[in-house]
Amino acid sequence: MTGTDFPVRLVLGPMTAPPDAADARGVSRRAFLKSAVAIGGSAALAACLDRESVDVPRGPEAPGAAGYPARQHAWNDVLARDDAGNAVQPRHHVLLLLDYGPDGEPTDADRTEMEEAFRSLERAYERSHEGLLLTASYAPAYFERFGDSLPSSVDVPDPEALAPFEDPDLDTPDALVHLASDHAKVVLGAEEALRGETDERNGVSVRALPDALSVSERRTGFVGAGLPADNQDVIGVPDSEPVPEDSPLYMGFKSGFEGNQASEDRVTIGEGPFAPGTTVHLSKIRLNLTQWYEQDDRYQREAKMFCPHHAKNDTVEGVGENLGTDTGMDDCEAPEESARNDGVVGHSQKMAAVREDDGPLILRRDFDSTDDGEAGLHFLSLQSSVSAFVETREAMNGSDISEDSAVGQRTNNGILQYMNVKRRGNYLMPPRSLRALPPAAPGEN
Numbered sequence: 202m203t204g205t206d207f208p209v210r211l212v213l214g215p216m217t218a219p220p221d222a223a224d225a226r227g228v229s230r231r232a233f234l235k236s237a238v239a240i241g242g243s244a245a246l247a248a249c250l251d252r253e254s255v256d257v258p259r260g261p262e263a264p265g266a267a268g269y270p271a272r273q274h275a276w277n278d279v280l281a282r283d284d285a286g287n288a289v290q291p292r293h294h295v296l297l298l299l300d301y302g303p304d305g306e307p308t309d310a311d312r313t314e315m316e317e318a319f320r321s322l323e324r325a326y327e328r329s330h331e332g333l334l335l336t337a338s339y340a341p342a343y344f345e346r347f348g349d350s351l352p353s354s355v356d357v358p359d360p361e362a363l364a365p366f367e368d369p370d371l372d373t374p375d376a377l378v379h380l381a382s383d384h385a386k387v388v389l390g391a392e393e394a395l396r397g398e399t400d401e402r403n404g405v406s407v408r409a410l411p412d413a414l415s416v417s418e419r420r421t422g423f424v425g426a427g428l429p430a431d432n433q434d435v436i437g438v439p440d441s442e443p444v445p446e447d448s449p450l451y452m453g454f455k456s457g458f459e460g461n462q463a464s465e466d467r468v469t470i471g472e473g474p475f476a477p478g479t480t481v482h483l484s485k486i487r488l489n490l491t492q493w494y495e496q497d498d499r500y501q502r503e504a505k506m507f508c509p510h511h512a513k514n515d516t517v518e519g520v521g522e523n524l525g526t527d528t529g530m531d532d533c534e535a536p537e538e539s540a541r542n543d544g545v546v547g548h549s550q551k552m553a554a555v556r557e558d559d560g561p562l563i564l565r566r567d568f569d570s571t572d573d574g575e576a577g578l579h580f581l582s583l584q585s586s587v588s589a590f591v592e593t594r595e596a597m598n599g600s601d602i603s604e605d606s607a608v609g610q611r612t613n614n615g616i617l618q619y620m621n622v623k624r625r626g627n628y629l630m631p632p633r634s635l636r637a638l639p640p641a642a643p644g645e646n
């Protein structure tokens with residue numbers, strides 16, 4: 202396939218570093234693997250292959266529909282679990298934003314080629330966090346090429362700004378491919394295969410995406426204990442290297458507790474031709490953690506991320522492993538009460554107002570990033586309709602609270618002060634059977 206080139210600039214250290222030890226240049230194995238993913242390209246991959254000596258399990262020889270869930274987003278069964286039983290996101294991620302070049306409807310030949318490319322990756326890598334997790338989603342802009350509109354069972358509008366104080370660029374690619382694995386060499390290897398830069402991965406013959414698809418943008422990231430600390434030499438994190446060594450995210454707390462996530466069932470589209478698919482909201486968020494780490498103290502960080510009750514009672518130890526599978530939001534005061542009495546309201550505390558059957562509406566699969574040399578977060582969330590995301594995000598704005606109390610539009614208002622949304626995009630993630638260039642009205646052609 203054709204695609205934009207990305208710079209390949211990699212200084213290689215000794216290849217024999219033991220796991221997680223710093224090598225002679227002070228580059229730990231973890232930091233090296235993350236930066237290899239951020240840089241990308243064949244030199245980065247070759248270096249990973251040397252450093253990451255782990256054997257990656259292959260998938261089945263004939264990855265047809267059988268044995269694969271109809272939902273592309275059915276990852277939870279094949280994710281790692283932490284000691285408390287929470288699903289743990291894969292450690293390395295690549296997002297490819299793709300454009301389909303030709304005008305008009307995609308050809309069947311391109312559909313077949315795209316599906317073949319995905320199946321070849323499924324042969325090369327087991328569908329799990331140890332192998333490769335892969336999804337393909339499509340933006341509203343993609344569906345404009347069809348005479349039919351999307352069915353009413355699908356709610357995926359064009360992206361828009363979602364707060365009075367933000368001015369994001371709006372993404373309009375045709376498709377979004379998400380590659381995730383615990384191994385950097387797998388996401389890089391899968392990307393190379395899709396770009397047509399290799400015909401073999403993990404001992405298996407692989408196929409490229411069709412030439413009609415080109416990569417307009419690539420985004421990368423990581424999540425998991427150690428990776429943010431190893432990669433804190435970026436704009437947005439102060440030079441004092443404040444990110445805790447065991448934190449899975451730059452802000453110093455663990456996220457994604459089972460009790461604070463929507464289930465895969467909840468985020469699945471229940472009816473119509475795109476059932477059992479889901480919708481994706483992807484924002485690119487820039488973090489500025491100077492005040493977070495240099496002026497705020499532990500009490501303030503805990504109050505702003507969780508709630509004042511948790512800060513007063515030292516509920517959260519370290520990054521929050523002690524919380525088990527739930528952040529105990531029932532113990533927090535009502536957000537208005539915290540704003541009135543404590544002058545601060547927590548991020549989780551505000552979000553907990555948007556729940557159904559005691560669970561959030563969105564399933565967060567976000568990860569940190571060093572793209573553009575800045576500390577960032579690719580906030581990728583799944584929900585049955587984009588309006589569920591919008592509702593959740595409105596709660597995060599806390600506009601009512603800031604109107605009626607000392608809490609500002611962004612100051613002391615959860616974590617709003619430390620983040621800046623640079624881009625937003627919405628996508629439909631069809632079921633697996635429609636993952637390759639789907640029509641807007643399946644079953645009617």
Ligand code: HEM
Binds near residue numbers: 460486556594
């Ligand atoms: C820098 C960005 C962010 C960080 C570091 C962050 C971190 C966290 C943390 C630590 C929690 C509590 C524990 C858990 O995750 O299970 C949480 C909860 C949550 N966050 Fe965020 N978050 C961020 C941005 C967002 C955004 C942009 C949204 C969506 C609008 C969001 C939605 C939620 C929801 C829905 C919950 C669960 C609330 C509940 O329990 O009902 N977060 N977040």
